[in-house]
Amino acid sequence: MSSDVIVIGGGVAGLTTARELLRLGARVTVLERTCGVRGASWAGAGILSPLLPWHYAEPVTQLTQLSNSLFPGLIEALRRETGINPEYRASGMLVLPGSSGEGDGEQDVRNRAAEAWCARHASRMTRVRSHEIVPVLARDETALWLPEVCQVRNPRLLQALAKAIELSGGTIIEDAEVTRWKVERGRVQSITTSRGDKYSAANYVVTAGAWSRQLLGEYALKFDIWPVRGQILLFKAQPNLLSAIVLQERDNFYLVPRQDGHILAGSTLEETGFDRSTTAGARKALLAKACTLIPALAEETLAAHWAGLRPGSHDNIPVIDSHPVVTNLYLNSGHFRYGVTMAPASAHLLSNMILKKPQPLDVAPYQWPL
Numbered sequence: 001m002s003s004d005v006i007v008i009g010g011g012v013a014g015l016t017t018a019r020e021l022l023r024l025g026a027r028v029t030v031l032e033r034t035c036g037v038r039g040a041s042w043a044g045a046g047i048l049s050p051l052l053p054w055h056y057a058e059p060v061t062q063l064t065q066l067s068n069s070l071f072p073g074l075i076e077a078l079r080r081e082t083g084i085n086p087e088y089r090a091s092g093m094l095v096l097p098g099s100s101g102e103g104d105g106e107q108d109v110r111n112r113a114a115e116a117w118c119a120r121h122a123s124r125m126t127r128v129r130s131h132e133i134v135p136v137l138a139r140d141e142t143a144l145w146l147p148e149v150c151q152v153r154n155p156r157l158l159q160a161l162a163k164a165i166e167l168s169g170g171t172i173i174e175d176a177e178v179t180r181w182k183v184e185r186g187r188v189q190s191i192t193t194s195r196g197d198k199y200s201a202a203n204y205v206v207t208a209g210a211w212s213r214q215l216l217g218e219y220a221l222k223f224d225i226w227p228v229r230g231q232i233l234l235f236k237a238q239p240n241l242l243s244a245i246v247l248q249e250r251d252n253f254y255l256v257p258r259q260d261g262h263i264l265a266g267s268t269l270e271e272t273g274f275d276r277s278t279t280a281g282a283r284k285a286l287l288a289k290a291c292t293l294i295p296a297l298a299e300e301t302l303a304a305h306w307a308g309l310r311p312g313s314h315d316n317i318p319v320i321d322s323h324p325v326v327t328n329l330y331l332n333s334g335h336f337r338y339g340v341t342m343a344p345a346s347a348h349l350l351s352n353m354i355l356k357k358p359q360p361l362d363v364a365p366y367q368w369p370l
């Protein structure tokens, strides 16, 4: 099989990149180590915004805003092409106050800073009483309401992307862990999988999430990435118990309602290496936080508990760039907490780079570190 581009890693970064390259006319093969379930992208909550967007630097905001503009078209195309509904919708996000030890004055200063950021970035936000938006919350307090924040259902988004790739002539090969590179004369000549299969193409893109550095080995140079475990609970609740995303600023805890009544409660941030197991301690802590926010959740069914490994990066800024020395090697990785949020934009920038098309924004912040 002959490809213009081989994409290594079939999470959201890899699949959106493959889809965008196919859309622009390239022939693409995706190699994915596992079968079915795909890395952090499957495990995530699907909130399409940084949790407190005003806490992040412009490179994160730029990617988020570009993705926000690309998501509606992407979802519409995926639905049309595949018949799969990734449940993309603007459910809004309610941000509950920061520290409980803080006076009203300090909270007001923080709220004003958030409002100023939203005004600068044309992002709608109003101050509300929390019960106006979510009546089942235990406390009625002043909160920030961001009505435009969207969400997507991760497994369905991944299914739709995979199907769309195959329908448009791309190939996804599962159970194919890339283990070796053959680099000669400043170019990747071929790669080999753990099964001994060899693949070659004109260009290679690494989208291996938390494993990207390991995979690149000596070619990673100063690119840094590390696994950050996130555990999450899933309730099977009454439909309509909760209609908006609720974020508690104090401990970065959120509840995300799906349309059918499922509610995600997450998530932990743990540096425990490549260990993807779940723990009794996290389960207890997440359950307590969920039921403190919405006491009615104590009566609902706890349906699942899982963990994923985020691709941790400095300041949450990914690398979207070509390799400084190996000219046909590219990287789209390090999206840390917001890889689904930033996926369409990152895929667009990387595909433009490979196909030598103009960029819609300054890509300098996403350079491969030297």
Ligand SMILES: Cc1cc2nc3c(=O)[nH]c(=O)nc-3n(C[C@H](O)[C@H](O)[C@H](O)COP(=O)(O)OP(=O)(O)OC[C@H]3O[C@@H](n4cnc5c(N)ncnc54)[C@H](O)[C@@H]3O)c2cc1C
Residues within 6 Å of the ligand: 008, 009, 010, 011, 012, 013, 014, 031, 032, 033, 034, 037, 038, 039, 040, 041, 042, 043, 044, 045, 046, 047, 048, 049, 176, 177, 178, 179, 207, 208, 209, 210, 211, 212, 215, 229, 230, 231, 232, 266, 267, 268, 307, 308, 309, 310, 311, 332, 333, 334, 335, 336, 337, 338, 339, 340, 341, 342
């Ligand atoms: C609990 C949790 C909640 C989250 N919530 C959100 C959220 O609400 N919103 C948001 O935007 N983001 C969220 N995230 C973050 C988001 O999920 C990640 O940033 C994103 O999924 C990273 O995508 P990726 O494709 O880079 O990595 P992954 O999804 O991890 O995909 C990498 C893939 O590469 C494969 N791979 C690795 N090595 C090899 C190899 N050698 N050969 C072949 N394949 C290989 C892996 O098997 C994997 O499938 C959350 C993450 C977690 C864990």
